[in-house]
Every structure is written in C-alpha cells, then in structure tokens.
Amino acid sequence: MKSAILFITLSTLSLIVKAEDDPPKSKKKKRNYLIELPASLNTDSVVATGTSTPAVDLPFKPSIQVGAIVHMFASGEQTGYSNPSADKSAKDWNKGFSLYRARVLVGGQLTKKASFFLETEIPSPIGIQSNGEKNVKVSPIILDAQLEYTFSNAFQLIAGMQLVSNNRNGLQGAAGLMANDFSYFQYPYNLFSNSPLQGNFGRDLGINARGFLANDKLEYRLGVFTGRNIDGGAPLRTVGRLAYNFLDAEKDFYYAGTKLGKGKTLAWAAGFDAQANYINYSTDVFFDYPLGNAGSITANAAFQYLSGGTDLSSKYSFATLIPKQTIQFLELGYYFKKVKLQPWIRYENQAISAEAEQTGGIKTASFDKVNSSSVMGGGLNYFFNGTGTNLRLSYTTRTYNVPTAADDYTKKTFGQIWLQAQFFIF
Template sequence: MKLSVTFICLLATFSFIAKAENDPPKKKKRGSYLIELPASLNNSNDSAKTIAPLAAAIEVPFKPSIQVGAIVHMFASGEQTGFGAPGNDKTAKDWNKGFSVYRARVLVGGQLTKKASFFMETEIPSPIGIQSNGEKNVKVSPIILDAQLEYTFTNAFQLVAGMQLVSNNRNGLQGAAGLMANDFTYFQYPYNLFANSPLQGNFGRDLGINARGFLANDKLEYRLGVFTGRNVDGGAPLRTVGRVAYNFLDAEKDYYYAGTKLGNGKTLAWAAGFDAQANYYNLSTDVFFDHPLGNAGSITVNAAFQYMTGGTNIDSKYSFATLIPKQTVQFLELGYYFKKTKLQPWIRYENQDVSASAEQAGAVKPVNFDKNNSSSVMGGGLNYFFNGTGTNLRLSYTTRTYNVATATADEYTKKTFGQLWLQAQFFIF
C-alpha cells in the first residue's frame, strides 16, 4: 500500500514537470509594461542580443526632471592700492588685505520635455568682504544672473532664449567652474560687464534669442543671436553676436566652454566671431588646445585676438564713438596639468592697446589719450585639484601695468600693481 502511494506521487510530479516544460513562457512584468519573452530564449546563447532590441523598442513615458547645484569662490587676498584704477603716487606700496566670498551662485536646471530644458542661476552682485574702497561688506542680496529656455529642434538647430552669457570669443563663454586661471580675463568683454557699461550688460549677460547648432559630424559649431544691447528709449537697434568654431579633434557640445580639461579628451578648436550694435563692432578669433603631453599630464593653451571700435559717427542717436575707443586686445593662457600630483601651474598675458580716432576722444584728441586708456596684465599661479573642477585650491599672483602721468607735461611712466589670491572653489551640479 505504501509503495503504491509513493509510485502515484512520483508519477504526478513527473507529469507536472513535463507540462511546465511544454507550456508557453509566462509574461514578465517590468515597470508598468508586460514583455512577452519567446520560448527560444530559454535555451539560446544569444539571449542578450535578442533582448536588447526588444527593450529598446519599449517606450518609457517622459518625466520632467530638475537639478540643483552651487558654485562658490572664496579667497584670502592682498591687493595694492591702484590695482583696479591707478592713482598719481608712484610708490604703490600700500596693500589691502582681507577675506572675501567672491562668487556664491545657486544653479537650477531641468528637462521640461524631451526637447525643452531650462537653466537659472543666481549671483551676488558684489563680493562679500572688503570692497575696492576699503569698506567691509557683509550683507549682499542675490540677483538673477541667468534665466534661459532651450529648445532642441535638431542637432543642427537649437534656440536659447532669455538672459544668457553673450560673447564672440571663447573666454567670454567659459563657465566659472572650469576656469584655469583664478578668474576671467580683464578685456574679453570689457564693455558688457555692468548695467552702466556701454552695452548695458549684467556680468557678461544680455537678454535675447540665440541660435546654436552642430554640423559636419559635430565638428563645426555655430552661434548666432540677437540681443537687447544698449537701449535707453526702447528704440535702439538690436545687438547681433555670432561665432563659428571648428573642432579638429574631439567635438565640444557643452553650452559653456571649459578653460582647461585636465587631460580628459583631446581638443583643438579654432573660432572666429563678431559682436555688433549700431556703429560698434568687435571682431575676434581664438584658438584652444588641450591635449595629453608626455606621460606626466596634459597641456592647455588658450589664445585670442580682438579688434573693436565704437565707430566715428558721433551724430547717430545710438553712437558708441565716445564710449568704446578703437583698440586691439591680445590674450594668452598656458598651463600644464600633472595628473599624478593633481597640480597645474599656469601663466597668463593680456594686453589692451587703444588707438582712438579724434572723434572718439572728443573735439580735440588729448596727446596721451591712448596711453591713458591702455594697460596690460601678467600673472601666474598654481592650482591643486582635489576633485577636478568640483573642489580645488588656486594660488595666484597677478600684476596690472598702467601708463601714469608724471609731473612733467605730456610725459608718462609705467606703474605696476600687484594682486595675490588664495582661492578655494567648490562646485556641484
């Protein structure tokens, strides 16, 4: 009797197994979708190859996303009196010392649809700490720095609308977190920095619409936009800014350019651009090279040249003749990143050479008008990257040289002022 019961149980078990092997596979649930897996996948060595196109064919519903970050630059500094604007004393021995929060930005970005995204950024309008007049400032209300909406029609055509960074050269379009030197250059957008500047900018930003796209396998990038520029009565002509860049090696698709890439990738980019409104125009060209060099690390070279003028038509309602004198600007940065020690020494040179016409200098051009308005910058430093552009420490010494009048009529002497920074950065986004 016991043997018969045992035999019946075994027979039932084998029948269940046989039925299971012959049954079609069950539907497996993934998220909110049911995926029918073919029976052939059970014994196939190419299961992964077969499943991949099936998974790719599944349409996942789009969900808007948001991202929040911050960038802070804080430093201890020493700066000689006259570094920002020279006086008439020849000694330049007095040093202003102190601690400052130079940048404190909150970044918010997000994907609104599959093709639409937005970006917003705040900024403190002046450093927290010792000001240029020697007074201490400890309370600063933030302002809106960037507020832009981007829509991608195709890879070759995108539109960016709102308050955005505007420049015809690379350094003027770099992100603050990716700088190689301690700060932006002095002359890359000298007339677009503040509301009282000739182009009435906001830390290099302006309001408008910018088209951008990539061609030739993403090697060729173009930017072309129209912006408000200088406008005091609502009837001013629009400001037009354009730029074309060709990448001979790796493509660059970030909206804000990097000032150094710390050996990540190989970049050789050449570009040319223009910036114009009414009788003002600015023509520029720039070259950027970032590439591994030797086993130790990588080299970064960033160079630019600009020619700009406010024109000579002083009768125009929106004349820039007396606001922006004719000038050329040369710029060079050179650095080397040691990947093992995470150190990067760098040097920088800038020169602003003014050669104004008589109309730009007034009814009668002063003898030394050009010298009064020309200056140059030399500097260098050492960066230590704890975590790339996320967290780093920068030590720099920069000098600025002016032509300063002497007691003798129409004679000038060069005067140099120094600035020492020890800057800490943290950035997350």
C-alpha cells in the same frame, strides 16, 4: 517690424507645441532610452539601460537638478590696482577675505526637447572691496534665466538672459577656468548695467541659435540681443561665432578653460559682436592635449579688434563709449596628473588707438596712453577633485601709464595675490 517679429515668435511657438503633441508616426523599436540633459548644464549624458521595456513606451517625466558654485579667497591687492593715479603708491596693500562668487544653479528637462537653466549670483563680493571698505550684506540677483529647445542636432534655440560673447574666454564656465578668474578684457564693455553694452556680468537678453554640423566638428552660434537701449528704439545687438574642432568635438554650452587631460582638443574660431556703429571682431585658438606621461598641456589664445565708430550724430552711437583698440590674450598651463598640480601663466594687453572723434577733446596720444594697460601673472592650481573642489594660488600684475605732468607719463605696476578655494556641484 514689431508685428512681424511677434508673428514669427507666435508661429515658432505653435510649431513647438505641435511637435510636442504629435504622436510618433514610426513603428516602436526596442532601444535604450537616452536622456540628454541640457548642454548648457555642462553635464554628461545619462543612459538608462538594462530594461526590457521599449524606450518609446516609457512616459516622459520632467526632471530638475540643483547645484552651486562658490569662490572664496584671501587676498592682498596694492592700492591702484583697479584705479591707478599719480598719488597712489604701489607700496600700500589692502588685505582681507572675500566671498567672490556664490551661485545657486537650477536646471531641468521640461519635455524631451525643451530644457531650462537658472542661475543666481551675488552682484558684488562679500568682504573687503577695492576701495578698502567692508561689504557684508548683498542681495542675490538673477544671472542666467534661459529656455532651450532642441529641434535637431543642427539647430537649437536658447532664449532669455544668457552669456553673450564672440570669443571663447567670454563663453567659459566659471567652474572650468584655468586661471583664477576671467580675462580682464573679455567683458570690458558688457559687465554692468552702466557699461556701454548695458550687460549683466557678460549676460544679455535675447534669442540665440546654435547647432553642430560636419560630424559635430563645426559649431555655429548666432543671436540677437537687446544690447544698449536708452529709449526702446535702439537697433538690436547681433553676436555670431563659428568654431571648428580638429580633434574631439565640444558640445557644452559653456566652454572649458582646461580639461585636465580628458580628451584631445584643438579648436579654432572666429566671431563678431555688433550694434549700431560698434563692432568687435575676434579670433581664438584653444589646445588641450595629453603631453607625455606626466600630464597634459593647455593653451588658449585670442585676438580682438573693437571700435565704437566715429559717427557722433546718432543717439545710439558708441563713438565716445568704445574707442578703437586691439586686445591680445594668452594662457598657458600644464597639468601634472599624478600630483594634481597645474602651474599656469597669463598675458593680456589692451592697446587703445582712438580716433579723434572718440576722445572727447583729449589729445589722442594722451587718451591712448591713459586708457591702455596690460596684465601679466601666473599661478598654481591643486585639484582635489577636478573642477568639483580645488585650490588656486595666483599672483597677477597690472601695468598702467600714469600721468606725472603735462604730456608726461610713467609706467606703474600694481600687484594682486589670491588664494582661492572653489567648490562646484551640479
């Protein structure tokens, strides 16, 4: 099997080299030279015009682009928001300032068809942590490191460390979020190296195919990734997604969480994420449309079904790592273009319904209650310069079933306030 994979890889590389080295066989035609920057960089195409020199006569020159994204905020969070227990009071608040994201982005065009993207990140916020301690020194890590080759509009390959998800919110760019942060339940098992899927902030190592069909209305993504691997022999993780855009086409690698009235989007998608006996089926709908003279509406909804299966015999089993569950997600906002304000609301719910084999001996009713939770919140965004510079004020609550006695639970709700500033340039 490994020999076959090696053979396919070498064959693909040889085809890429040949495609780059072969001279064009068609006659030279006078046209404008279109430089298509990598879709993964979420930038507009750049067109060089006004020259009498035929485009094919211009020698290719590799290019590079550098940028940054920073999220910093002042916050207040009630004790128990991230880790509730019966002895934690919802009256206590942790307050402080944090540098939440500090990323350096580097991308560029290597050949006419090959591009790369590299991104760093701080692995934990600088400032006050959820445990109340202050974190002041963090070494950056590699977040994304990917190589993209465009064979055609219908077939591209992206290899390396990249964002992996079967749903839209999990594939959004951090700079284009509508809410203050990503959904709580899009990365519950793929966030850190000690998570069941051994992820890296939603990233994984592998090869991803992507393309556009039907006049760019239909997009597919299909990839194989490392996933959870404890001894080098685990089956690969497979992730797929099929999306159809009924209005404007979307070709960015990272999806937008809101478009601030630029364009008209109605997209529906379905996807899957699987490894060994773990499965995640999802469907999502995204709607962004100018509504009235005042501005535009944004709605983003998703549903997921997950389970780690019930097979306990395999060493690669996810049965005790990912219980059976459903996840519901909804964001709704309206952008007032004249005053550059966008109020939004969010609802999320993680409903655990574990099988007996998944609970480790705990009663399923108790297991389900303790591990299920919901999130509600809202906020107000002010866009100085779109996604480039903005300010976000949000209040979010998280509700848990907290045990008070044997087989007895009470609902407790904890709050979080963020005032977040963002700047982004690329």
